[in-house]
Amino acid sequence: MADMSPKKVPMPEQNPADRVRNFREVAQGYTPEQAMQEAGRCLQCRHKPCMQGCPVNVEIPGFIALVAAGEFAAAYDLITATNSLPAICGRVCPQESQCEQLCVRAKKGEPVAIGRLERFVADWAMAQGLAVPDQAEPKNRKVAVIGSGPAGLACAGDLAKRGYAVTIFEAFHVPGGVLMYGIPEFRLPKALVQAEIDRLRQQGVEILTNQVIGKLYTLDELGQQGYEAVFVGTGAGLPSFMHMPGENLNGVYSANEFLTRVNLMKAYRFPDCDTPVKVGRRVAVIGGGNVAMDAARSAKRLGAETVSIVYRRSEAEMPARAEEVHHAKEEGIAFQLLTNPTRIIGTAEGWVEGMECIRMELGEPDASGRRRPVAIKDSAFILPLETVIVAIGQSPNPLIKSTTPDLATQPWGGIVADDETMATNLPGVFAGGDAVTGAATVILAMGAGKKAARAIDDYLEGKDYDPQNPACVFSLNRPEM
Numbered sequence: 001m002a003d004m005s006p007k008k009v010p011m012p013e014q015n016p017a018d019r020v021r022n023f024r025e026v027a028q029g030y031t032p033e034q035a036m037q038e039a040g041r042c043l044q045c046r047h048k049p050c051m052q053g054c055p056v057n058v059e060i061p062g063f064i065a066l067v068a069a070g071e072f073a074a075a076y077d078l079i080t081a082t083n084s085l086p087a088i089c090g091r092v093c094p095q096e097s098q099c100e101q102l103c104v105r106a107k108k109g110e111p112v113a114i115g116r117l118e119r120f121v122a123d124w125a126m127a128q129g130l131a132v133p134d135q136a137e138p139k140n141r142k143v144a145v146i147g148s149g150p151a152g153l154a155c156a157g158d159l160a161k162r163g164y165a166v167t168i169f170e171a172f173h174v175p176g177g178v179l180m181y182g183i184p185e186f187r188l189p190k191a192l193v194q195a196e197i198d199r200l201r202q203q204g205v206e207i208l209t210n211q212v213i214g215k216l217y218t219l220d221e222l223g224q225q226g227y228e229a230v231f232v233g234t235g236a237g238l239p240s241f242m243h244m245p246g247e248n249l250n251g252v253y254s255a256n257e258f259l260t261r262v263n264l265m266k267a268y269r270f271p272d273c274d275t276p277v278k279v280g281r282r283v284a285v286i287g288g289g290n291v292a293m294d295a296a297r298s299a300k301r302l303g304a305e306t307v308s309i310v311y312r313r314s315e316a317e318m319p320a321r322a323e324e325v326h327h328a329k330e331e332g333i334a335f336q337l338l339t340n341p342t343r344i345i346g347t348a349e350g351w352v353e354g355m356e357c358i359r360m361e362l363g364e365p366d367a368s369g370r371r372r373p374v375a376i377k378d379s380a381f382i383l384p385l386e387t388v389i390v391a392i393g394q395s396p397n398p399l400i401k402s403t404t405p406d407l408a409t410q411p412w413g414g415i416v417a418d419d420e421t422m423a424t425n426l427p428g429v430f431a432g433g434d435a436v437t438g439a440a441t442v443i444l445a446m447g448a449g450k451k452a453a454r455a456i457d458d459y460l461e462g463k464d465y466d467p468q469n470p471a472c473v474f475s476l477n478r479p480e481m
Contacts, residue, residue, distance in 0.1 A: 002043050006109025009038040011116055016330040020300050023185040023268050026327060027091070032070070035120040039068035042112045045104055050114060053098040055447030056083045056154075060099060060114055067117055076125040079118060084157035084200075085150065085446065087126060087192050090119025092183060093443040094321050126195060132202045136163035141460060144169060144227040146213045146400070149177025150442045151233035151433025153200060154449030155456075160203040162457050167227070169211040174264060177235055178434075179442070181264035182256075184294050186301070190263070214399035219407075219429060229428045229456045232415060233449060236394040236434035242286070246344025247390070251280065251352035255287070255295045255391035262298050280386020281305045284355055286341055287391035288318040291439075293325065295389045296333045307333050308383065312340040312360050312373040338362070340373065342380070344388055355383045396435045404429075414438055421455035422448055430456055 012028040013019075019026055030038065042064045050060045059078050066075035079086045095101075095115035103111030143159050145152045148170040156166045174180055179193045201207060213222070219230055239254035241247055258277060261267040265275035283304040285296040288311035296307045309328070311318060314337055318325060329335070338360040345354040359379035362371035396413045408416040408425040415431040417424050422432040432448025434440055 003037065003040040005041060006105075008041075008110045008113040008116070009034050011113075016327075016332075019186065020331045023298075023301055025189055026186050029123055030116055030120040032072070032120075032124070035067055035117055036070060038113050039064045039117055041105060042068070043104055049102040049104060050099040050112075053100075053102045055098070055443050056089075056450055058083050058099075058118070063121065064112065064114070064117055067121060072121055072124045073128070075121045079121060082450075083118075083446070084154055085196050085442075086118050087122035088150070088179060088188065088196060089443055089446070090115050090117075090122055091188050092441075094441055096322060098443070126192070132199065135203060136161060138165070139163040141165065142167065142225075142227045143456060143460075144222045144230045145233060146230065147171075147177060147233035147235055147433075147435070148175035148197070148207060149233060149235045149433060149445065150179060151235075151435075151445040151449040151452075152177065152231065153197070154446040155231045155233060155432070155453045156205045156449075157200055157203065158450055158453035159456060160200070160205050162453070164457075164460075165204070165206075167206045167208060169213050169217075170207060170209045171212045171234075172264065173209050175207050175209060177233075178237075181260040182291070182294070184259065184263060184298050185268070186297070187294065212399070214403040218403045219400070219426075220404075223428070228460055229430065231422075231449070231452050231456065232400060232424075232429065232431040232435055233433045233445070234397060234400060234435045235445075236396050236439045238395045238397050238413075239390070240393045240395060241390055242341065242392060244341060244343050246346055246352075246355075249344055249346040249352050250350050251278065251386055252344060252388045252390065253277075255285070255291045255389050256394060258295055258389050259291070259298065262302070268298070268302065277302060278387070279304050280352075282383075282385045283307045283387040283389065284310050284336075284341075284383060284385050285389045285391055286310050287393075288313065288320055289391065289393075290320045290324055292389075292391035293320050293328050293333075295391050297328055297331055299387070299389065300331055300333065304387070308336050309333060310336045310339050310341060310355075310357065310383070312338065313370065314338055314362065317362075317370045336383070338373065340375065345382070352385055352388055355385050355388060357381055357383055394434075394439045396438070412438070420451060421458075422452035423455060423459075428459065 063075040063078045099114045100111040105111050142165045145156045145168045148168045159166045176193050239256040261275050261277050266273045267275050267277045270276040279302045283299045285292045300307045339357050343356045347353050359376045360373040363374040366372040401409050415436050417431045417436045422430045430452040432452050433445035
């Protein structure tokens with residue numbers, strides 16, 4: 001019989017007063033006993049509503065039942081049948097708005113801690129030594145994957161399982177995409193990401209770094225090298241700005257640059273690194289998403305005395321995960337809500353010394369369904385600062401589009417791809433993740449990569465497919481790309 005406790009088994013965490021002085025992981029993970037106790041809360045619903053919220057179709061009740069029985073190895077095998085990055089997903093996926101939101105236990109208490117259990121199983125398996133899954137008979141057919149973020153890794157892993165010779169082309173000097181440069185160490189340890197990448201290599205995936213596709217090779221040139229299909233998973237790494245006065249001052253960062261310096265370039269190890277980040281005593285982060293929380297919490301750990309989130313709506317409209325907002329508050333991050341920046345003020349030497357803001361109130365809903373912020377007359381004030389980090393979103397890099405002019409894209413830069421096959425308007429070219437949707441979640445990008453792998457297999461095996469979008473019909477007379 002299920003444990004009917006209305007509360008999740010608490011996850012051990014670092015004390016906030018200690019963790020703001022280090023970049024070690026905040027959440028410590030379940031012990032085997034805690035995991036088995038939490039797994040015992042699952043009702044094992046026959047209709048499995050939780051699975052409807054999982055973009056990669058993990059057999060959630062099945063793996064939880066195995067955890068409850070102490071069969072952790074079997075649970076890992078079941079998870080990895082559909083999810084190639086469980087240790088990562090267990091940490092950074094927004095389970096509260098996906099699988100856990102649909103959990104029956106959530107109707108009269110807290111849902112089963114699906115994400116925490118997935119993380120536990122993956123961490124346990126890593127500690128035991130990962131077994132490389134069996135591979136299909138090699139097909140001696142080449143597929144190129146552009147970008148080694150979550151979409152590219154998921155696509156490459158599934159194609160390798162099907163026997164394809166997969167090469168990932170990564171523009172940076174380290175693979176992993178946003179998993180390595182965007183998400184801080186205290187939320188996602190880089191050694192863990194590296195272990196997942198190494199496992200892909202053991203499956204036969206070739207990963208080439210410092211390969212800027214669109215400059216080094218075009219998509220046509222990859223086709224000439226014998227790649228019969230290409231998956232474009234280049235993410236959304238082009239930062240957005242507000243285009244307000246003062247954004248060119250010293251001390252203004254995009255969140256993309258700031259987090260890349262902190263994570264990929266190890267600025268948090270200063271002075272033992274070559275890429276320091278100048279963080280003043282007072283820092284403001286503009287934005288209300290997970291990236292804004294990551295930037296604010298990183299700035300605090302780098303020595304800032306006060307860090308403020310400046311967001312033009314209320315907390316109810318913030319897109320960041322509730323857990324990230326909670327952790328930020330515990331760590332002393334201040335929240336300037338219903339506040340909109342209008343200009344950044346600089347010194348005569350060109351450094352930030354403050355930011356003018358105006359108070360807002362919520363009006364009627366806009367196109368996103370959220371209430372539109374409206375400025376309050378005569379409410380302007382100055383926030384004294386030395387550093388401003390802009391975290392209001394990113395868009396896809398236009399490089400591939402600029403060298404592949406026939407590739408259909410959205411007006412805002414995203415590649416047009418079929419929702420089910422991820423096929424673009426070009427035969428043999430597929431795309432997914434943030435390059436298609438704009439900045440979204442790790443698990444949604446992985447889901448797109450998995451869909452693309454399945455469709456690429458169908459395409460290369462000559463299976464006809466006729467999605468509703470006629471521009472995405474597979475071409476069985478596959479021309480050179």
